[in-house]
Each structure stands twice: as C-alpha cells, then as structure tokens.
Amino acid sequence: MSKFKKKKSGELPPVSTAALPDIVFMLLFFFMTVTTFKKDDYKVAQKFPYADQIQKLDKTDPVIYIYAGTPSKNYQKDVGSQPKIQLNDKFADVSEIKDYWFNTLNTDLGPEFRNVAITALKVDGETNMGLVADIKQNLREINALKINYTTRNGNSSKNFEK
Amino acid sequence: MGRRNIPEVNAGSMADIAFLLLIFFLVTTTFEQDEGITRKLPPIPPEGVTPPIIKQKNLFTVLVNKNNDLLVEEEVMDLKDLRQAAIDFLDNGGGTNEKGEPCTYCQGKKNPESSDHPNKAIISVRNDRETEYATFISVQNELVGAYNFLRDREAVRLFGKDRSFTKMDSILSHPQTTDENLIEDLKDKMKTIKDMYPLKISEAETSN
Numbered sequence: 001m002s003k004f005k006k007k008k009s010g011e012l013p014p015v016s017t018a019a020l021p022d023i024v025f026m027l028l029f030f031f032m033t034v035t036t037f038k039k040d041d042y043k044v045a046q047k048f049p050y051a052d053q054i055q056k057l058d059k060t061d062p063v064i065y066i067y068a069g070t071p072s073k074n075y076q077k078d079v080g081s082q083p084k085i086q087l088n089d090k091f092a093d094v095s096e097i098k099d100y101w102f103n104t105l106n107t108d109l110g111p112e113f114r115n116v117a118i119t120a121l122k123v124d125g126e127t128n129m130g131l132v133a134d135i136k137q138n139l140r141e142i143n144a145l146k147i148n149y150t151t152r153n154g155n156s157s158k159n160f161e162k
Numbered sequence: 163m164g165r166r167n168i169p170e171v172n173a174g175s176m177a178d179i180a181f182l183l184l185i186f187f188l189v190t191t192t193f194e195q196d197e198g199i200t201r202k203l204p205p206i207p208p209e210g211v212t213p214p215i216i217k218q219k220n221l222f223t224v225l226v227n228k229n230n231d232l233l234v235e236e237e238v239m240d241l242k243d244l245r246q247a248a249i250d251f252l253d254n255g256g257g258t259n260e261k262g263e264p265c266t267y268c269q270g271k272k273n274p275e276s277s278d279h280p281n282k283a284i285i286s287v288r289n290d291r292e293t294e295y296a297t298f299i300s301v302q303n304e305l306v307g308a309y310n311f312l313r314d315r316e317a318v319r320l321f322g323k324d325r326s327f328t329k330m331d332s333i334l335s336h337p338q339t340t341d342e343n344l345i346e347d348l349k350d351k352m353k354t355i356k357d358m359y360p361l362k363i364s365e366a367e368t369s370n
Contacts (some may be wrong), residue, residue: 022174024180028187035191047197051303051308057196058337115289120198123295130291132298136365140203149299150198156300157242 044069048152069124228292248308
C-alpha cells in the first residue's frame with residue numbers, strides 16, 4: 001500500500017514566485033500613469049483647505065504655480081516661522097511675483113498664453129489672508145486675472161476640525 | 163545540421179529590476195492636486211474712473227474678522243447658514259433689471275428690501291489681514307455653492323435632468339470631449355444660464 005503513503009507533515013511545497021514580476025510591473029505601471037514628476041520641492045507647508053464646489057485643472061492647461069505657507073521645520077531657523085511665498089525652488093518676496101510670472105510665461109508656456117494662463121495659488125490653510133491679498137494685488141497689477149485656489153475635495157466644514 | 167538548443171533566459175531577476183523601477187518612480191513622482199475654486203480677479207480700474215454707486219439693497223456684505231467669525235448683513239452667522247442666506251438674496255427678484263424687466267424665473271420672496279434682480283445682485287466679501295485662508299476658502303465655497311445651486315435649478319428646468327450646470331461644466335472640461343457640435347451646444351446653454359445668474363462676488367481689498 002505504498003501508493004497511498006502519507007506525505008510527511010510539516011513540509012510545505014515552495015511558493016511559486018513566477019508571478020511576482022507581473023505583480024510588480026502592474027504596480028509600476030499604476031504609479032507611472034497616475035503620478036507626475038515633482039515639479040518643485042515644497043519648502044512650505046501644503047495642507048490645502050477643503051472645498052466641494054471645485055473645478056479640475058487639466059494637465060494641458062497653461063498653469064503657473066505660486067506656493068505659500070509656513071516654512072517647513074528645516075528652513076525655519078533661516079527664514080523664520082511666518083508664512084512665506086515660494087516661487088520655483090526658493091523663498092521669495094511679494095515683489096518678485098511679477099518677474100516670476102512673466103519669466104514662467106515666456107520660457108515654459110509661450111507668450112501666446114498671456115491672456116489664458118491660469119495662476120494656481122497653492123496656499124496652505126493656516127496662512128493669513130494678508131499674504132494672499134498681497135499676491136492677488138500683484139497679479140492684478142500685471143493683469144493676470146485668472147486664478148485657481150487649489151483645494152482638497154471635501155466638505156468645507158472639515159476646515160474647522162482641528 | 164541539427165538545430166542548437168537555445169538555453170532558456172533566466173527571468174529570476176526580472177522582479178528585482180521591476181522593483182528597482184517601481185521604487186524609482188515612487189521616489190521621484192507625486193500625486194498632483196490640481197483642482198480648486200477658479201476665480202477671475204477684478205481688473206484694476208483705470209485712473210479717474212469712479213466706481214458706480216450700488217444700492218445698499220443690491221449688496222450682500224460678508225465680513226470675516228481675524229477670529230474667523232462671520233458677519234453677514236450686519237448679523238453674526240454660522241458658516242452652514244451662509245449658503246441659504248446667499249441663495250435667498252440672489253433669488254429674491256424684488257424689482258427689475260437694467261432693462262426694466264422683472265425676474266420671471268426667480269422663486270424668492272420678492273422682498274422689496276432685498277435684491278432687485280440676479281443681474282444686479284452683488285456679493286461683497288471683506289476680510290481682515292489676520293483671517294485664516296481656510297476660512298476664506300470656506301466662505302468662497304459656500305457662495306459659489308449658492309450660485310451653483312441656482313444655476314443647476316434653472317438648467318434642469320430648461321434643458322432637462324442630464325444638463326444641470328455643474329454637469330455641463332464637467333463634460334466640457336473633460337479632455338475626452340471632442341465632439342464640436344456638443345461643445346458648441348454646451349457652451350451655448352451655459353451662457354444662457356450664466357446670463358440668468360451672473361457670478362458677481364467681489365473680493366474687496368483687505369482691511370487692517
């Protein structure tokens with residue numbers, strides 16, 4: 001009756017790893033399609049407020065980014081803890097916005113987008129409105145009137161949960 | 163001549179290579195958040211032009227102080243009531259527009275003390291320099307919500323259930339919408355609705 005000899009217990013067959021590359025490739029393609037390359041390193045906090053009446057910006061839209069918020073911990077001893085503006089990769093003053101806007105328009109987008117370029121204000125929720133008002137005033141002065149306040153999708157009552 | 167046997171390529175390290183690529187993409191890319199409230203800033207008025215005087219009843223003032231409290235039309239209000247208050251104000255239709263036509267589609271109370279016509283009604287938001295940005299966005303969100311509510315209502319009434327204003331907007335901004343006729347049609351319909359309830363939110367300069 002050796003035909004039906006019981007296998008020794010405790011000896012599991014090895015798990016086949018043949019499908020592992022396929023799984024990893026699947027993950028890889030997922031990340032390749034849904035993420036984008038980092039444009040800038042954020043040196044300021046970027047915790048956007050919630051809003052639900054929002055419009056999506058398409059990847060093909062001509063967008064110019066302006067970041068603002070409290071500087072992150074590593075930079076606080078250099079620039080202080082008051083909310084700051086970040087343009088490209090560095091901290092900037094309000095007065096530099098105009099030059100930055102035209103530079104980005106001419107080099108990255110093209111001058112033909114002068115009137116349709118959207119300025120995305122990526123402002124942290126805890127920034128005070130004074131800074132935002134200064135940014136808006138500067139944009140008005142160069143007639144860059146189309147703006148988009150970047151927000152997270154969610155009910156606005158979440159803004160007050162601390 | 164017998165064919166030589168080609169040895170099978172060892173695919174054991176394929177997983178390692180794929181992992182390497184995966185980790186590279188994980189590190190260098192981000193999920194981009196590119197959505198938000200789109201708004202047009204008012205152009206700077208040319209010098210020597212005095213802004214037109216607006217009747218008090220056509221003006222809906224929202225004040226936000228530095229403690230993030232709301233003062234709407236001189237009364238303290240909770241944020242959750244703001245949307246309904248704005249809807250009531252915009253939809254009042256107590257008088258006539260510039261051409262002397264009454265608002266035929268308004269469903270408000272027709273209170274002579276409140277706004278004359280959605281064309282004339284202006285919402286003015288003023289905030290302190292110390293106001294938190296999150297509060298400002300919440301207020302803007304509620305006000306845009308009020309407009310969207312009214313625009314949706316009229317669009318559904320005129321064009322049917324599938325053509326509410328926000329839906330038309332999302333179809334139009336979808337990158338896969340390429341049918342010229344559809345785009346023209348949607349733009350046309352949205353213009354009709356926008357003329358009925360033009361978005362007039364003024365973000366006045368902040369006070370100190």
